[in-house]
Amino acid sequence: MSLMKPFLCMTGLALALVACSPNSTGGGTEPSPEIEPGTNGTLRIYSARHYDSDRLMYEAFERQSGIRVLFREAGANQLLETMKAEGENSPADLIIASDAGALWRFENAGLTQALPEGEFESRIPARLIDDKRQWVGLARRIRGVAYDPERIQPDQVDEWSDLADPSLEGEVCARSSTNIYNLSLMGEMIERWGAEKAKAWAEAVVTNMARSPQGGDTDQIEAVAAGLCGVAITNHYYWVRMTESGSASTRDAAGATELIFPTFGDGSGAHVNITGAALAANAENTDNALQFLEFLLTDEGQGLLVDETKEIPVMDSAHRPEGLDLIPDIEPSDTPLSVFGEHQAEAQRIFDEAGWD
CATH class of the missing domain: 3.40.190.10 (Periplasmic binding protein-like II)
Structure with missing residues (x-):
């Protein structure tokens, strides 16, 4: 039943x-x-x-x-x-x-x-x-990065590869690798960069994490506002809804952060x-x-x-x-959306091998 x-x-x-x-x-x-x-x-x-x-x-x-x-x-x-x-x-x-x-x-x-x-x-x-x-x-729906403008400059996170930079050690918050949004993001990275580079990125991001992956996208934004991390991966609409929340503390959390939409560093658009x-x-x-x-x-x-x-x-x-x-007008990448699913199993394997819980 x-x-x-x-x-x-x-x-x-x-x-x-x-x-x-x-x-x-x-x-x-x-x-x-x-x-x-x-x-x-x-x-x-x-x-x-x-x-x-x-x-x-x-x-x-x-x-x-x-x-x-x-x-x-x-x-x-x-x-x-x-x-x-x-x-x-x-x-x-x-x-x-x-x-x-x-x-x-x-x-x-x-x-x-x-x-x-x-x-x-x-x-x-x-x-x-x-x-x-x-x-x-x-x-x-656009996957982007919320960041603390007092700790992070926008040019530090305007490409997805930036999240793997050693300068962000201890600064990254993210949700579980099993989340479909992260799997699809990794699927596009596999398509654009190849599996080897995508895995190196995931390993470096794990090294840069401020805490173990946990919670949803809103939790990541709130963690940035609370000073637990400097950057967080999130879909745009979670942040927008926070700006209009009936809770003053939630609005304040959104107000303490800014949103940017990284590209893949090859003249491509954002992950849409x-x-x-x-x-x-x-x-x-x-x-x-x-x-x-x-x-x-x-x-x-x-x-x-x-x-x-x-x-x-x-x-x-x-x-x-x-x-x-x-939210500004964002140019999407030209990656076929179908690859987000086609690379899903490989994306999960890469996350697992990288230690991204």
């Missing part, structure tokens, strides 16, 4: 949230005529996200499409194992997960299928569509990952799933998707949520 909570139906659930969520659509567009949810069938979503704003997103899609949304939320690994256990009887139509490496795990397990062609393809860069069409990117979606291998409602993807890749859908998360829209025309004015 699955330990996951059952599918939730969205109809009427988010009305109160809509009333108290300013700019929830992000684009100020004219509302579409409402259609009774269920009139045009059902869509079953397995989502590794956990935000209240997703309920607003589902509700808006229900009203516009007449498609009833049923959703199940859990961690990506738990959803993966559940779908394996369900086999051909899995009710999932669409999978939503954060990180291309996480989406690759579903693909590698045979739990996805190729996306049909759709209008959404003309709205986003080709890099955001898997070359085998097993997933599509819906929002951007995604939140994305994949069509489930045994989906029964593929047309409805495609319609939902089309909705998410509109100005309204993008606004709902990133408003609370503080991720970056993949469409230039979409409204950027409050707080992202603190």
Whole structure:
């Protein structure tokens, strides 16, 4: 028996949230005529996200499409194992997960299928569509470095290789190597630098660590603010959300740090990952799933998707949520996102051999 909570139906659930969520659509567009949810069938979503704003997103899609949304939320690994256990009887139509490496795990397990062609393809860069069409990117997330400007100069951390410099001995905070964000970052390093250089980097960073890897990205930023380390690896949106926290101490922690987005030192851009979606291998409602993807890749859908998360829209025309004015326009590297997953096993091996817990 699955330990996951059952599918939730969205109809009427988010009305109160809509009333108290300013700019929830992000684009100020004219509302579409409402259609009774269920009139045009059902869509079953397995989502590794956990935000209240997703309920607003589902509700808006229900009203516009007449498609009833049923959703199940859990961690990506738990959803993966559940779908394996369900086999051909899995009710999932669409999978939503954060990180291309996480989406690759579903693909590698045979739990996805190729996306049909759709209008959404003309709205986003080709890099955001898997070359085998097993997933599509819906929002951007940038892995960067938070640093203490009183201890660290920005040119000390503007390339990923800098974190291995002996001058940063005792200054680096990071989370566990098993974390998917770090595995994908290492996957790109393997692709760009080769495994030997990537391993040397990991070994040097371990030498430079101020403490054993622990906690999440927010914990790393707070450690910098507390003076436990001078630099910390983190995704951009954790820092942005801290700047808008209802807790003064959390805002102060963000205010005590600055954020930079290192490159790979070869004229490349930054490590930019995604939140994305994949069509489930045994989906029964593929047309409805495609319609939902089309909705998410509109100005309204993008606004709902990133408003609370503080991720970056993949469409230039979409409204950027409050707080992202603190994040400059970042040029992503041209590394195919698929390699984040393809190099995952090797990335973990390198971390293990380097002693990165």
